[in-house]
Amino acid sequence: MHTLPALRAGALALACVLAPVAHANGTIELLTGIPRLACEATLCLSSSLRPGECSPSLNHYFDIKKYNKRGLDWSATVAARRAFLSECPASGENGMAQRIDAIARGAGKCDAGFLNSNYAGTAYKWRKRGYRYGGDSDEPVYEVHPLRTVTLTQLPAYCVVYNDHAWTYELSVRYVGRPAMGGYWIKAEDYKAAQARWEAEHTGQWGSGWNFSLTDPRQRSDN
Incomplete structure (x- = not known):
């Protein structure tokens, strides 16, 4: 070989x-x-x-x-x-x-593909649009956009041992972004460019005036 x-x-x-x-x-x-x-x-x-x-x-x-x-x-x-x-x-x-x-x-359990697939979740980009009046209380009305995200931001201990061993070559991975705003894992060698791209795509006008969370605000308002 x-x-x-x-x-x-x-x-x-x-x-x-x-x-x-x-x-x-x-x-x-x-x-x-x-x-x-x-x-x-x-x-x-x-x-x-x-x-x-x-x-x-x-x-x-x-x-x-x-x-x-x-x-x-x-x-x-x-x-x-x-x-x-x-x-x-x-x-x-x-x-x-x-x-x-x-x-x-x-x-097989510590590469970006496995982590992104097995710890996938949904985040929410949302803002309050007003209130629906009537009944005993006023009900808030939300505009909500689901976002694909990866909720795990810290590697399991066994991945740290495997990826960071002195004999390995380019196995390390890093987390890009934030869970509530569509974060994900990527190979460490590609992190700098990926993080810069994520910041460009997830800040500024995209995030202005919006809230972000890992729970749907409409579910919170129902409780």
């Missing part, structure tokens, strides 16, 4: 394990089977750069799923994926056990 930029310390040990070894008698020893897939998966899951050679190992990794009566058993799935990654001969290297555990807990 192509060399990834994350080759530091333990990642370099992984690359060495994957490299063919030439013996004095002219034979070449190449790591194969599950051990090779485990090493490749560990290396590929340590970077946002995923060349085509990563596909077999990543497919094998993400196909490892354990179920119980209620559906996907995440704890058992993590344990099974950790056991698979531990099949790599380099798993005994210094720091590799911690790295493998971080991957098993966070891979």
Whole structure:
């Protein structure tokens, strides 16, 4: 497979394990089977750069799923994926056990796409237009515009461990904007431009005279 930029310390040990070894008698020893897939998966899951050679190992990794009566058993799935990654001969290297555990807990659950999809919610841009008179009290009339947003603004602890590990390359993500005004997650390398674009699109005339909240003001007024 192509060399990834994350080759530091333990990642370099992984690359060495994957490299063919030439013996004095002219034979070449190449790591194969599950051990090779485990090493490749560990290396590929340590970077946002995923060349085509990563596909077999990543497919094998993400196909490892354990179920119980209620559906996907995440704890058992993590344990099974950790056991698979531990099949790599380099798993005994210094720091590799911690790295493998971080991957098993966070891979596939800490990227912007997963976070934006699984923590999606609705925010509301609204203003009061007046009152509807009659009955025992005056009822406010609102103009309300629902906004797509992502309510989670702080990464779960397992994502922090996985994304910010010393051996990773461009895995970190950052939150753009604000939850009540349509915030979302994006790759850290794209954050500065995305935040500037969000501010340009969500301030000024767009926000002038409006209120923003994560609850529909019409529901609050009914209580």
